[in-house]
Amino acid sequence: MNDFTKFIKSNQEQAVASWLNYLNQIRIDRLLSSLRQQDENLLSALTSIDEAVRKIDFEVINSNRGGQHGMHGFIAEIAEVGIGNARKQIFGLEPVYRWVNDNGPVDLIRGGVDIQQKFVASGGRFSLGAIAEHLQKYPDYVKNGGRYQIPRDHFEVIERLHSMSPEEAGKLLSRSGDGPSFRDWRRVDAFFQQGSIDLESLEPSALEYRQAQRDAYESTMTAEENSLRSTDQSLRDNAYQESLPTLQEAASAAFTAAAVEGGTAFVLAVVAKKRAGKQLREFNQQDWLDIAGEAGLSFGKGGVRGASIYALTNFTATSAAVASSIVTASFGIAELANKLRRGEITELEFVENSELLSLEAAVSALSSYVGQALIPVPVLGAVIGNTIGTIMYKTVATSLSKREAELIERYLDEQRALDEQLAAEHLALIEKLDEGMSNYFGVLEQAFSPDMQIALLGSAELARQLAVPGSEILDSEEKIHAYFLD
Structure with a gap:
């Protein structure tokens, strides 16, 4: 290649x-963007809940609006706005509820739809009696597109009773007071038989009747905040899984x-x-x-x-x-x-x-x-x-x-020249060493010869080879006599 x-x-x-x-x-960028957006969504949703709680405290509790028996109605209206908006905002949507607060025929407006909220338990009619009174005062309310909102638990009972035939109601409903009774069914049936309103004009609130009471609204709103945080975490988990x-x-x-x-x-x-x-x-x-x-x-x-x-x-x-x-x-x-x-x-x-x-x-x-x-x-x-x-x-x-x-070529040339020089010097040293050893062995052989005269001469030569001073070498009869006899 x-x-x-x-x-x-x-x-x-x-x-x-x-x-x-x-x-x-x-x-990764999409995930980070989703998480940043979700931070804003959660903040907006929790802010809606906090604002609702502050408004309930200031405009209802502190002023005792509605009195002991009517206060929960105003609590329910404000809580519905806060919760309804928060449940949209947690998904990044715009708030949909607005509190009218003018004591008129409309309590809330949701996306252009008028809503009258009724949270009434008295009379055992699941808020239907309050709706009937409102219709007498404003007979064209439903015709003009208005809707009625009642507690979620009331709506569930009404929906169940409305779906029963007289025969089913007579067989299934308790007469002992445990749960809806046949009498409750008759009241619901009579309300819808009037023909002025049908079930489609009713809708459940986000709250049950008990959750809008003075001693319960704070825990209700706290539970809603926890639910929003749980929803927020689920949305974050989904965003992570998608990334x-x-x-x-x-x-x-x-x-x-x-x-x-x-x-x-x-x-x-x-x-x-x-x-x-x-x-x-x-x-x-x-x-x-x-x-x-x-x-x-x-x-x-x-x-x-x-x-x-x-x-x-x-x-x-x-x-x-x-x-x-x-x-x-x-x-x-x-x-x-x-x-x-x-x-x-x-x-x-x-x-x-x-x-x-x-x-x-x-x-x-x-x-x-x-x-x-x-x-x-x-x-x-x-x-x-x-x-x-x-x-x-x-x-x-x-x-x-x-x-x-x-560089390598120059280094190799220098190494070759150095090798040749060292080889020549090494050979000369070996030859000189061989010559010296040969002489040494010759002298050594003479020094230890069996012939005394040769040994004497050999010893003297060996001493000279070993650099002994000449005056100390016994190489004559006079030196020998002087050494041993003097």
Whole structure:
């Protein structure tokens, strides 16, 4: 593979990695945006509850509005506004309720719909008696689109009783006072038999009758806050789950990477054939088989690359640029391992080439990472960074290679000259040592000769060889007589 082909493939690989990183970043950004929005949603919802509590305290409790028997009605109206708006705001929707507060025919307005709220337990009519009185005073209220809102527990009983036939009511309803009675059914049936209103004109409040009482509203609103926090956590959990990597996205990443790498290999193979001197119209069957083989192999590699980068970037703390370089180095080392098994390269060549592949992959990763940081445009920054980094690396590597070769050659020349000099000196020393040892052994042989005269002369010579002063050597009869007799 020539430098140009390696350069193109390196850019293509880092482009794929940058694109996969962009996909991951989109999911992360979407999650962070959802969480920030949910922070605002929760704050708005809790604020609606807090404002409702403050309004109940100030406008109802402190002023004793409605008195002992009517206070709960005003509490219910304000609480309905606060809770109804909060339940919308927790999902990021606009508030829908507005409290009219003018003692007129309308208590609340919800999205343009007039609502009259009735929280009445007296008379055992589940607030229907209060509705009947309101209809007598405002007979066109329902015709004009108005609706009645009653406690949730009242509505559930009315809905159940209204669905019963007289026979069912007679058989099923208790006459002992435990639960709705047949008398309750008759009251509900009589109300709807009048024909002035139907069940569709009624709706349940967010509150039960007991929850709007003076001694219960605070715990009711606290429970609603807890419910809102629970809903908020569920929404956050859903946003997190939606931001997680998926098998479908991984498959899409693998296929896209495979298509890009396979397409790049196809183009490069065609270009290589044309550079060899063949025109496109001259391509034969073998040429196209060669091109298809290279493209198919690269398609497979691209699929592995895409899936590997997706996994590394999503399930480990690895950047896309580094992940792509790891895959590239792995492919290269695997190819070198095959060559080593086939005996095409030595173990030393395998190690050296593996180190070189890893170095080039690291340079590519660092260049792409820096380029993407300096040019925060998906794909473009990585490609520009990789291009500049690769060119700089090749230039410096080539320059260093020439200088290193010159230094190594000069070092080898110096070593050869030094070896020759030391070898000559060593040989001269050995020869001198051999000569000295030969003389020494000759003198030593004379010194220990059985012939006394030869031994005497040999001993004197040995003493001279060992640098004994001449005055101390017994080499004459006079010196011997003087030494032993004087």
